[in-house]
Amino acid sequence: MNAYRALGALAAASVAALALSGCVAKSDVAASDSLTVTSTDGACDVSAATATSGTLAFEVKNEGAQVTEFYLLASDGLRIVGEVENIAPGASRTLTVVAQPGDYFTLCKPGMIGEGVGRTAFAVTGEAVAIDGEDAEQKQQAVNLYAAFVKDQVEQLVPAADEFVAAYESGQDEAAREQFPQVRAYYERIEPVAESLGDLDPRIDYREVDAVAEGLDWTGFHRIEKDLWAPAQDALNADGETPAWQDWAPSTPAERAAFGDQLVSDIAELNDYVHSDEFQTALEEQGIAGISNGAIGLLDEVATGKITGEEDWWSGTDLWDFQANVEGSKNAFEIVRDFASSTGDDGAALVDEIDAGYADLEAALSEFGSLSSGFVNYSQLTDADKRELTDLINALAEPLSQLTSTILE
Numbered sequence: 001m002n003a004y005r006a007l008g009a010l011a012a013a014s015v016a017a018l019a020l021s022g023c024v025a026k027s028d029v030a031a032s033d034s035l036t037v038t039s040t041d042g043a044c045d046v047s048a049a050t051a052t053s054g055t056l057a058f059e060v061k062n063e064g065a066q067v068t069e070f071y072l073l074a075s076d077g078l079r080i081v082g083e084v085e086n087i088a089p090g091a092s093r094t095l096t097v098v099a100q101p102g103d104y105f106t107l108c109k110p111g112m113i114g115e116g117v118g119r120t121a122f123a124v125t126g127e128a129v130a131i132d133g134e135d136a137e138q139k140q141q142a143v144n145l146y147a148a149f150v151k152d153q154v155e156q157l158v159p160a161a162d163e164f165v166a167a168y169e170s171g172q173d174e175a176a177r178e179q180f181p182q183v184r185a186y187y188e189r190i191e192p193v194a195e196s197l198g199d200l201d202p203r204i205d206y207r208e209v210d211a212v213a214e215g216l217d218w219t220g221f222h223r224i225e226k227d228l229w230a231p232a233q234d235a236l237n238a239d240g241e242t243p244a245w246q247d248w249a250p251s252t253p254a255e256r257a258a259f260g261d262q263l264v265s266d267i268a269e270l271n272d273y274v275h276s277d278e279f280q281t282a283l284e285e286q287g288i289a290g291i292s293n294g295a296i297g298l299l300d301e302v303a304t305g306k307i308t309g310e311e312d313w314w315s316g317t318d319l320w321d322f323q324a325n326v327e328g329s330k331n332a333f334e335i336v337r338d339f340a341s342s343t344g345d346d347g348a349a350l351v352d353e354i355d356a357g358y359a360d361l362e363a364a365l366s367e368f369g370s371l372s373s374g375f376v377n378y379s380q381l382t383d384a385d386k387r388e389l390t391d392l393i394n395a396l397a398e399p400l401s402q403l404t405s406t407i408l409e
Contacts, residue, residue, distance in 0.1 A: 037106070039087065040064040044108030044118025051099065053126035058095040058106075062087040066111040071152070072097060072122070073105040079331055083148045085112065099124045109152075114159045142335050143283050146291050147274075149331065150190050154271045157186035161267045165260035168224055171253070177228050181312070181320035184221060185371055188324035189331075191301060192294050194270055196282070203266045207313065219262050222313070227251050227259075229314035288336050292404040295332035299400060301325045303393050307386065309378045319368055319375035326365065330358050333400070339407040347406050350399055357396030364392055 034057045036047040041064040060070045069085040072095070081104065082097035101124050109116035160183045167176040187194070187205065194201040202211065204220045211218035227250055251259065273279055283290065305311040306322040333354060340347045368385075369375035381389075 034059060037061065037070055037108070038063055039068045039070060039108040039110065039118075041066060041110045042117055044070070044106060044116070044120070046106050046120060046122065049121065050123045050125060053099055053101045053124050054129050056097050056099050056124075058082075058084075058097075059092060060084060060087055060095065060108075061092045062089055064110050065089055069109040069112050069116075070095060071105075071107045071109070071116070071148075072099070073107060073119075075103040075105075077105050077119070078327065079334065080145055080149045080152060082145070083152075085148075085151075098129060100128055101126055109155065113155050115156055139288050139339075140284070142288055142291065142339075146332075146335060147280055147283055150193055150279075151274050153186045153190045154267075154274050157183070157267060158271050160186060161264060165224075165264050168228065169253075169256050169260040171256075173228055176224075177315070180221075180225060180228065180315060181317035181375075182371070184317075185320055185324040187221075188301075188321045189328035191325070191328070192297050193274065193279075197270070197273060200266060200270060204263065204270070207310065209310075219259055220266070221263065223259055224256075224263065225312065225314045227256065229316075231314065288339055288407055289404050291332050292336045292407055295329045295336075295403060296397075296400055298325045298329035298332065299393065299397055302329075303390075303397065307390055307393060309381075312378070316377035316379050317375070318378040319365070320371060323365060323371050323375070326358070326361060329400075330362075333358070333403065336403065336407050340403060343406055350402055350406055353399040354396065354403070357392070357399060361389075361392045361396055364389060 035051065037058050037060040038045045039060060039062045046058070058070060058072070060068075062068045066089065068087045069083060070087070071080055072082040073079065074081055081099070082095050084093045084095040087093050104122040104124065105119050106122045107116045107119045160179070164176055164179040164183045167173075167179060191201070191205070194204060199216075202214070202216055202220075205222065206214075206216065206218065206220060207222050208218055208226070210216075226248075230250060231248065286293075302322055302325045306318045306325060309316070309318050311321050312318045337351050337354075341351050368381070
């Protein structure tokens with residue numbers, strides 16, 4: 001983890017699904033293909049599973065007991081194409097999107113927390129359609145979709161961290177070890193957001209060597225990690241010199257409770273921030289350049305921490321973080337790629353080069369596992385494996401470094 005501070009990262013739409021979305025008046029959607037959505041506390045029923053490309057209107061009625069959200073997700077189930085939030089019980093709101101042909105998912109999130117309910121495949125058929133609207137409007141919608149992605153990731157992080165901490169504090173170490181890399185994936189996709197908030201990221205995600213170097217109390221994920229994977233007698237700290245067992249003792253139950261409660265509190269603070277006007281204002285001030293810089297910054301995270309094996313020093317789960325950082329970086333690129341392509345032949349060629357770089361890196365990483373099925377321990381990678389991944393990171397980093405200047409032309 002480095003000290004990169006730019007707000008950005010994490011896209012919300014793919015090339016095939018870049019869309020303008022928002023809540024509009026009923027009169028504005030009369031000509032749209034209209035679909036009805038019924039959200040309850042346990043279901044998300046959409047009136048049809050297919051639609052024709054173009055402007056779609058999802059009329060969402062909340063018949064549950066909790067405030068809810070509705071999402072249209074891209075085919076990977078991660079990127080947000082459109083969303084509408086804060087739908088009170090008994091209320092209705094409308095989401096409109098310009099949807100390109102492709103495969104999607106629909107999802108509701110009662111309580112606006114967790115993974116949501118009723119995830120269902122949704123297909124759009126027909127021909128590709130042009131995106132109309134002023135350039136400023138398209139850029140604003142890109143920022144809005146990015147904000148929605150960040151909020152969604154943190155909303156899933158909150159309950160996942162609660163479950164992880166509960167296992168850790170109660171001494172269920174095997175369960176906590178299994179959950180550790182999965183919980184961190186939500187955070188790693190949006191890491192630059194927390195890094196922009198002063199001491200919040202150090203409290204959540206600093207490695208021991210970083211905390212010691214800056215004279216900080218060491219808390220967060222990696223402090224808990226060391227409890228869960230107690231260092232062997234011959235292990236060294238991340239500085240490569242200090243014996244890991246020196247001045248080390250497993251945390252007492254009271255200390256575990258303190259570390260766990262602190263992590264839960266810090267993640268709750270992050271959740272409050274990403275749902276605040278301050279967060280939205282910060283994103284709008286940085287605009288699409290902030291998103292582009294986030295793509296670059298998250299790849300830097302991979303190059304400076306994950307590929308070295310120094311991030312998850314005790315657990316060896318660095319490849320989970322690696323994958324999540326790449327997903328965040330790629331998502332950020334995807335939301336601004338059309339802006340880059342529109343600058344001319346050079347911009348289009350740059351986009352093609354970046355596309356190929358992500359594809360090559362993802363293919364190589366998949367040889368070692370996946371987030372859903374698990375990765376091999378980092379210690380199992382050979383020097384040749386690490387060199388190959390490093391070369392692919394560098395090959396992608398070079399064109400990606402040109403992205404921000406290109407979209408601002």
